[in-house]
Amino acid sequence: MISSRKPDPFFSSLLKIAQNVQEAAHYADDFKINTVSDLKEISVHLKNYETAGDKLIHDLIVKLNKSFMTPIEREDILQLSIRMDDILDGIDDFTAHLEMFSLIEIDDSMRTFLGYITKSTDEIVKAMELLAQKKLLKMHEHSVLIKDYERKCDEVLRSSVKQLFLKEKDPIRIIQFKDIYEKLEEVADYCQNVATTIEAIIMRNA
Template identity: 20%
Template sequence: MDILSLLFPREKKFYLMVEKQVLLVDEAVADFKNLIINYDVLSSGQKNKIILRICQKERSDDILYTQMVQALKSTFITPIDREDLHQLTSTFELIMDTLETISLKLKIYKIKKDNILVKQSVVLFKMFKFTRRLIFSIRNESEVEKYCLQIRKLEQKADEIYIEGLEVLFSNSNSPVTIIKLKDLYSSIEKIIDKIHEASLIIENVAVKYS
């Protein structure tokens, strides 16, 4: 028995929607990490191309999220399953929305490559890879525990990076405008990281229910 029969015993379409949504977010997170890491060597055109891909994935995710909500309203599912599924897909949708917003802000702010953003993007990338694995390992209790532990450790590391970033930002002789821009970006990425952690807790909770 896999996640399909666990979460959506009557409706395979829900599993396919979740799978597609996870893949969309995973691809967008990978694009975002590559954008941040290579920010100083990419041309404006290359940056815009990556940002456009992220925006297109966000549009696809919006459509998928709407389809999911409509399907939930028209299909009989037990209350717990409905709540879990809606909460999970809503969390992924918020992650994608925020990722698009940050990407567009990078284009507007025209900042230089930043070490804290690089560190955050790497942690973000690793966390979602574990989240993706977690979803497809939900029947394996030891795997669920392992991936959730890794996600918690990365979330704690992300908190440390965020604090480090603020300390450096306010201790150096940065202009007020630079401080505002970078603090906004740091905080927005931290928000995504927190949401990924929330998604892992939702999945862990579902695994416990069906263990």
């Protein structure tokens, strides 16, 4: 059982990483793409979030290497940080592919994906806030919601690809849109990986 006497610097670091991922997801979800130049702008901003995330993880690793004692297994702390960073990398990869394809048409399926991903990052932040407060058992409800959002993203992928093949005649556009849908579903998978790690931490420490 983890002591609840004072805030732990490792849990505070994990919360900062989660908040950076959350901000990036909300930025991508809120950004309105109208021209090709907008694609460059969103790509540059997402790269800034990614750079900030890399620095946060680097600082956490330095802290781990210098510390004799950690509140939970250091491998769990590192894995949780890396899995949150995977979400950020995935969002960055999504916007990079939009720019690579010069694809300014953000359709309803992409918006739905981004909505669920953004909600997942909100739940991750809530879970990390509880971890910082050392309320591990309460984290479970947030991991359940994240997994439910990932399941919904699976459904969006199946339906969006089906509609794409039914309605789109241009094979190049089929390839482009299918790639984007799969990138977004992959980000949802990364969110689920965070939820799985949260549940493992609860099991070993609560």
